[in-house]
Amino acid sequence: MRARLVRSLTTVLLTVLLGGLIAAALVRRSPGFGIDEREFDARYGEDGIRHIREEAKPSGRGILPDYLRFLAHAATGDLGISASFHRPVSALLAERFPETMHSAGAGLAFGWTAGMLLALAATALARPTFDLGAGAAAALFLCLPSSVLALAMMLAGGLGENRAAAAVIALVIFPRVFRYARAILGRTAAAPHVLMARAKGVPPLRLLWAHLIRPSAAAILALLGVSVSVAFGAAIPVEVLCDSPGLGQLAWQAALKRDLPLLIDITLVVSLLAGISGLAADVLRPSRGVEES
Amino acid sequence: MKPLRRAAIILLAAIYLAALSAGWIAPAGYARQFRESPGVRPSAMFLLGTDELGRDSFARLLYGSRVSLTLAPAAAALATLVGAVAGVGAGYWGGWIDTCLARVMDLFLSVPWLFLLLTVRAALPLNVRPLESIGITFLLLGLLGWAGPARVLRAAARDMKSEDFMIQARARGCGPLRLLRFHLLPNLAPVLAAQFWTSVPLFILSEANLGFLGLGVAEPLPSWGNLLAGLQNMDAVSSCPWRLAPLVLLLVVMACFHLIVPMEDFSK
Numbered sequence: 265m266r267a268r269l270v271r272s273l274t275t276v277l278l279t280v281l282l283g284g285l286i287a288a289a290l291v292r293r294s295p296g297f298g299i300d301e302r303e304f305d306a307r308y309g310e311d312g313i314r315h316i317r318e319e320a321k322p323s324g325r326g327i328l329p330d331y332l333r334f335l336a337h338a339a340t341g342d343l344g345i346s347a348s349f350h351r352p353v354s355a356l357l358a359e360r361f362p363e364t365m366h367s368a369g370a371g372l373a374f375g376w377t378a379g380m381l382l383a384l385a386a387t388a389l390a391r392p393t394f395d396l397g398a399g400a401a402a403a404l405f406l407c408l409p410s411s412v413l414a415l416a417m418m419l420a421g422g423l424g425e426n427r428a429a430a431a432v433i434a435l436v437i438f439p440r441v442f443r444y445a446r447a448i449l450g451r452t453a454a455a456p457h458v459l460m461a462r463a464k465g466v467p468p469l470r471l472l473w474a475h476l477i478r479p480s481a482a483a484i485l486a487l488l489g490v491s492v493s494v495a496f497g498a499a500i501p502v503e504v505l506c507d508s509p510g511l512g513q514l515a516w517q518a519a520l521k522r523d524l525p526l527l528i529d530i531t532l533v534v535s536l537l538a539g540i541s542g543l544a545a546d547v548l549r550p551s552r553g554v555e556e557s
Numbered sequence: 558m559k560p561l562r563r564a565a566i567i568l569l570a571a572i573y574l575a576a577l578s579a580g581w582i583a584p585a586g587y588a589r590q591f592r593e594s595p596g597v598r599p600s601a602m603f604l605l606g607t608d609e610l611g612r613d614s615f616a617r618l619l620y621g622s623r624v625s626l627t628l629a630p631a632a633a634a635l636a637t638l639v640g641a642v643a644g645v646g647a648g649y650w651g652g653w654i655d656t657c658l659a660r661v662m663d664l665f666l667s668v669p670w671l672f673l674l675l676t677v678r679a680a681l682p683l684n685v686r687p688l689e690s691i692g693i694t695f696l697l698l699g700l701l702g703w704a705g706p707a708r709v710l711r712a713a714a715r716d717m718k719s720e721d722f723m724i725q726a727r728a729r730g731c732g733p734l735r736l737l738r739f740h741l742l743p744n745l746a747p748v749l750a751a752q753f754w755t756s757v758p759l760f761i762l763s764e765a766n767l768g769f770l771g772l773g774v775a776e777p778l779p780s781w782g783n784l785l786a787g788l789q790n791m792d793a794v795s796s797c798p799w800r801l802a803p804l805v806l807l808l809v810v811m812a813c814f815h816l817i818v819p820m821e822d823f824s825k
């Protein structure tokens with residue numbers, strides 16, 4: 265167990281480090297790297313522009329030494345200065361992170377609860393009309409981009425920015441959890457051991473918990489990590505449209521201003537979180553379930 | 558075939574046909590401004606009215622559908638092709654090739670999809686000509702969306718490698734290329750097709766999200782993304798509900814895709 269945990273954690277860290285290196289190469293090779301937009305402003309005059317060019321001049325070192333230097337600074341909490349916000353990146357991340365954590369956390373909690381409850385109800389009731397209705401509702405939300413859901417939430421009004429963002433993330437997560445959990449629970453419900461338990465007259469609640477939920481838990485929990493990644497991805501359009509000042513909105517602002525170092529720092533932080541949540545889901549999963557056995 | 562599925566195929570085909578005939582149905586084009594009639598209501602001349610700049614909304618919807626509905630499958634084909642090369646290669650050859658490719662797939666899949674798109678899109682020039690913006694948007698989708706199909710194809714190729722017919726073919730002296738060409742790929746065709754059809758609606762939605770954020774196809778060229786971005790003018794939408802037409806069309810198309818191909822890719 266411990267060895268598996270260490271191996272998984274190492275894999276997550278190595279993946280993020282490799283991603284960071286590729287991102288550093290991407291920044292270096294992107295058109296316009298090392299050019300300050302003030303260079304196009306004639307008001308600075310020739311001397312001013314030369315000074316700006318000297319300031320913005322790339323270090324001249326290779327990508328790898330620069331990346332290692334960045335990592336050494338990052339280890340002390342220094343992620344550099346954002347070119348567009350003129351503020352330390354770590355301060356920007358610290359400021360915006362709680363907002364995204366609140367909306368994504370609440371959205372994930374509500375989305376998972378709604379999806380699981382509906383999937384359990386559909387499996388337990390086994391009524392085609394209920395299944396059809398729940399499936400249609402899930403399909404409707406799957407058909408809409410998260411930006412449109414955010415817009416609809418803003419049009420409906422009534423909720424504050426943070427609650428609206430959480431509600432939209434819940435609507436993004438709910439149909440995915442429902443469809444996946446419904447499929448797994450449906451397969452488990454058709455297994456011989458459930459038929460046997462039913463024939464032996466096991467009470468419905470016990471049947472649900474011991475014969476349906478527990479054997480399916482491993483496969484369903486595997487989705488936890490991926491759902492965190494989906495929630496963070498949805499946070500970009502949702503926070504932009506709901507005007508919620510979180511990491512998603514910051515990433516969008518950085519993209520529009522082509523502040524690539526900031527954007528890549530945000531992406532690495534979010535990927536690290538998604539990787540760790542995937543790891544946590546892996547640890548939480550019971551070792552054997554019907555899907556795996 | 559279920560009647561509902563058949564109806565979805567017919568409806569989707571009709572929408573594709575209308576989108577592809579945009580030049581014939583709306584010969585005035587998507588960019589022509591009728592300056593004497595900006596923001597008019599639907600009429601016989603303008604079926605969905607005009608926008609604030611006097612452009613025919615129906616023509617823009619048709620041309621926008623043409624962009625989204627033809628280029629999303631193109632991007633899906635590219636993603637499936639790249640995924641097939643990487644996934645089948647990794648699954649078939651195994652060893653260090655498999656280990657390296659699997660790590661790269663993990664790397665792509667570990668970054669939330671929209672963050673990945675946004676980061677790479679921002680690394681490219683933002684102020685580009687409309688046609689270039691189409692190329693950039695859909696090439697990005699195709700080149701970044703390969704990891705999902707690759708992982709599925711890798712698992713399928715690895716399983717198939719140890720099937721009896723593969724062992725027999727190898728025993729009869731089939732070379733690796735012949736094995737791939739005549740034995741592995743034909744049997745992987747259903748998996749490839751499923752990956753392609755699953756990617757199309759995901760890319761349509763991704764383009765819509767990018768367009769909404771102002772990082773998709775550039776004006777004046779219409780696409781579903783930038784047409785949906787027009788809905789942000791909430792006052793105009795509540796007083797002119799026909800402006801919701803792009804959203805309704807997107808919903809119909811996505812519902813058709815869901816009826817035709819069950820969507821199981823959770824990661825995007």
